[in-house]
Amino acid sequence: MRLDDERESTNIDDERGSGGGGGRAPLKIGIGGILLALGALYFGVDPKIVFSLLEGSASSGNQSAVVAPQQSVQGPDTQKQFIARILGSTEDVWTSYFQQMGRTYHEPRLVLFSGGTQSACGYAQxxxxxxxxxxxxxVYLDLAFFQELKNRLGAGGDFARAYVVAHEVGHHVQNELGIMAQLEKQNGGMSERGATGASVRTELQADCFAGVWAKRANDAKSILQSGDVQQGLNAASAVGDDRLERQGQGYVVPDSFTHGTSAQRVNWFSRGLQTGDIRQCDTFSAPAL
Structure with a gap:
C-alpha cells in the first residue's frame, strides 16, 4: 500500500504496556444480543474455536499463547504509524461521504492494547x-492479532491489516447510521445467529463498508498497489465462519454462523470495493447472501 500522502489519525489511545492485561474473566455485554456477537467473538467465530486455534503447539496450561509480544523500545513504532494512517484515511473517506449525505460523521477512537484492557462492552483480551x-x-485492537492472521490463517500483508481496521470502522459507520440501534430495537425480528441471521448480515455489511472505504480512498489518493486487493480478499476469506470452523473443530455448523462464509465475506467486500456505494451494502434486504 502507498500511504505516504496519508495523515496519521490522532484518535488513537495506546494502552500497550499500561498493565491492563491479566487473567480477569471477561465481563458480559449487556447491550443486546447482536452486540454480543460484535464484541465477544474472534472476528467471526465461536470463541471455543478461537481458543483451539490459538493453542497451537502450546500446552493447555500455557497462557503465553495469548499474550501479545513486547513492543520494541527502539526505533519507530511502524505498526502504530500504519494503523494511524489507515484510521486517518477512513476518517477522511467517511467524513466526506457523510457530508455528501448531509450528515456529520463522528470519528471513532482506536485503542491499542497488549494482553487485555477494559472496554464499555466488557473486558477485551x-x-x-x-x-x-x-x-x-x-475500536479495540491488539497488534498480536496480525501475527495470528498471517501465521495461522495465512492472510498477511498491509492491505490485509487495513481490511481488519476498515471492517471494525465499518461497524462504527453502522452505529453512526443508526443501523445498530434499529437492530437492537427490533430484537427478535430475525434470529441473531445462523447463516441468514442478523449477526451475519451485520458483519457482511461491515465487510462491504470496508470495501467502500478502499474504493474511495484509492480513487482519491491511489493507495492500492499490485497485489493489495488480493491480500484483502485473502483476509476476508480467512475469517469466514466455515473456514474457521473447519480449522478449529473439523466440521461446519451453519446454525452457529455469526459472520458469514468465506465466499460471502469475499463477495460483500468485493461489492463495496467495486462500487464505492453504501447503497450496494444493504445485506438486510438481500434475499440471498
Missing amino acids: TSVGPFYCPADHK
Missing part, C-alpha cells in the same frame, strides 16, 4: 481479537 464497542464508540 488478545484471544477475543479486534472488535468495535458501540457503547463507547471505540
Whole structure:
C-alpha cells in the first residue's frame, strides 16, 4: 500500500504496556444480543474455536499463547504509524461521504492494547481479537492479532491489516447510521445467529463498508498497489465462519454462523470495493447472501 500522502489519525489511545492485561474473566455485554456477537467473538467465530486455534503447539496450561509480544523500545513504532494512517484515511473517506449525505460523521477512537484492557462492552483480551464497542464508540485492537492472521490463517500483508481496521470502522459507520440501534430495537425480528441471521448480515455489511472505504480512498489518493486487493480478499476469506470452523473443530455448523462464509465475506467486500456505494451494502434486504 502507498500511504505516504496519508495523515496519521490522532484518535488513537495506546494502552500497550499500561498493565491492563491479566487473567480477569471477561465481563458480559449487556447491550443486546447482536452486540454480543460484535464484541465477544474472534472476528467471526465461536470463541471455543478461537481458543483451539490459538493453542497451537502450546500446552493447555500455557497462557503465553495469548499474550501479545513486547513492543520494541527502539526505533519507530511502524505498526502504530500504519494503523494511524489507515484510521486517518477512513476518517477522511467517511467524513466526506457523510457530508455528501448531509450528515456529520463522528470519528471513532482506536485503542491499542497488549494482553487485555477494559472496554464499555466488557473486558477485551488478545484471544477475543479486534472488535468495535458501540457503547463507547471505540475500536479495540491488539497488534498480536496480525501475527495470528498471517501465521495461522495465512492472510498477511498491509492491505490485509487495513481490511481488519476498515471492517471494525465499518461497524462504527453502522452505529453512526443508526443501523445498530434499529437492530437492537427490533430484537427478535430475525434470529441473531445462523447463516441468514442478523449477526451475519451485520458483519457482511461491515465487510462491504470496508470495501467502500478502499474504493474511495484509492480513487482519491491511489493507495492500492499490485497485489493489495488480493491480500484483502485473502483476509476476508480467512475469517469466514466455515473456514474457521473447519480449522478449529473439523466440521461446519451453519446454525452457529455469526459472520458469514468465506465466499460471502469475499463477495460483500468485493461489492463495496467495486462500487464505492453504501447503497450496494444493504445485506438486510438481500434475499440471498
